[in-house]
Amino acid sequence: MNPKEKTKFISNWIKSYAEGMPSKAQSLVIGISGGIDSSVSSTLSAMTGLRTIVLTMPIKQIENQHDLSLKHQNWLIKNFKNVEAHTISLDKLFETFSLTLNKFDNEHGFANSRARLRMTTLYQVAAANKGIVVGTGNKVEDFGVGFYTKYGDGGVDISPIADCNKTEVWELGKELGILKEIIDAPPTDGLWDDGRTDEGQLGFSYNELEDAMSNPDSPHKAKYEKIRKQNLHKMDPIPVCKIPS
Numbered sequence: 001m002n003p004k005e006k007t008k009f010i011s012n013w014i015k016s017y018a019e020g021m022p023s024k025a026q027s028l029v030i031g032i033s034g035g036i037d038s039s040v041s042s043t044l045s046a047m048t049g050l051r052t053i054v055l056t057m058p059i060k061q062i063e064n065q066h067d068l069s070l071k072h073q074n075w076l077i078k079n080f081k082n083v084e085a086h087t088i089s090l091d092k093l094f095e096t097f098s099l100t101l102n103k104f105d106n107e108h109g110f111a112n113s114r115a116r117l118r119m120t121t122l123y124q125v126a127a128a129n130k131g132i133v134v135g136t137g138n139k140v141e142d143f144g145v146g147f148y149t150k151y152g153d154g155g156v157d158i159s160p161i162a163d164c165n166k167t168e169v170w171e172l173g174k175e176l177g178i179l180k181e182i183i184d185a186p187p188t189d190g191l192w193d194d195g196r197t198d199e200g201q202l203g204f205s206y207n208e209l210e211d212a213m214s215n216p217d218s219p220h221k222a223k224y225e226k227i228r229k230q231n232l233h234k235m236d237p238i239p240v241c242k243i244p245s
Contacts, residue, residue, distance in 0.1 A: 003175035006168070007044060010160050015048035017158055018132060027051040027131030029122055031153075033190050034068025036173050036182055038136040041161055042072070043176045045134050046080040053129060054083060057118045059090045062195045068182055075179060086125075090117055111191040115152025123155075132157040139165045140206060144213050145224065146231025147202060153189075154234060165213075166206040202227065 001009060018025040028045045032038045032054050046052045054076060056069040073085040094117060098110055122133045135156030141147040142162045148154045161169055166187070173183050187198040187206070199205050204212075204220055212224035 003168075003171045006164070007047070007172055007175055010172075011044045011047040014045055014134070014158065014160050015050060018048070018050055021132075023130075025050075025130065025132045027053055027126070027129040028134050029053045029055070029126040029129065029131045030134040030136065031055050031057055031118055031122055032069050032072055033136075034065050034070075034072060034182060035136075035185065035187055035190070036169055036178065037138055037161065037187075039072050039178045039182050040169055040172050040176060041134055041136040042076060043178065044160055044172075046076055046083050049082055051129070051131075052076075052080070052083045053125060053131065054085045055122065055125060056085075056087045057090050057121055058087070059094045059114045059117065060193060061190060062193075065188065065190050065195065068179075068185060071179055072182060088121060090114075090121065093117060112149045112152055114191050115149035115189075116155075119152050119155040126157075135159040135162065137162055138169050139163055140209050140213065143235065144209060145202065145227045146234045147189075147198065148234065149191075150234045165210050167210060 014028065018028060028048065028050055030038065030042045030045055030052070032042050033056075042052070042054050054073060056066065056073060058066050058069075070087070073087075076083045077085055094114060097113060097117065125131070126133050133156045135153070135158060137148055137153065137159055138161050142154075142159060161172070164172065170183060188195065189198060202209070204223065208220045209224065212218040212220040215221070218224070
């Protein structure tokens with residue numbers, strides 16, 4: 001499929017899933033971060049014509065990252081009448097959380113906790129609006145290196161772009177007319193005070209990741225497999241102790 005066909009296909013899939021649920025979903029709820037993945041996913045959701053609720057959820061957010069979230073939020077409202085947007089600051093909630101757990105201080109743990117607080121917020125809003133939570137993960141993150149927070153941004157009801165690699169997501173963004181600032185911005189999960197990028201954390205670019213996923217002779221294959229192995233617990237089903245009958 002070309003990018004135009006993909007956007008229609010994915011948007012139709014979202015709508016069909018929501019309307020085909022035993023208890024029909026009355027809204028789509030999605031968090032936007034100012035990144036390309038959430039921008040594409042939220043736009044595809046808006047294209048369904050269903051009530052689409054987009055949330056920006058800053059937690060000690062770096063200003064330019066939050067600015068991109070707000071710009072995309074405004075772009076959605078301008079282009080889609082079925083979109084409503086809310087900014088929900090989680091700063092005080094996170095401060096209380098981190099102070100309460102100060103005996104268990106861990107930088108990586110608190111970064112993941114930010115993602116889990118956002119997930120909890122999305123589900124609260126979804127529950128109040130008889131909605132489902134739309135995920136924003138792509139194929140490289142969801143099924144490649146597992147670059148997401150378990151029960152954080154990985155905790156969703158549907159994953160519309162999880163079969164698209166990062167290159168395809170950028171192509172979809174251009175097709176949808178996503179703001180160039182967002183398309184050109186270095187991908188980041190927005191969970192760190194220092195604003196570290198995805199590629200900085202992973203240690204290689206998305207192009208290198210995609211090559212390692214598809215090319216058995218890739219020079220990056222060994223490093224890719226190492227990271228994947230470390231994160232397989234996120235992608236595999238939860239282990240269950242089977243009791244002999």
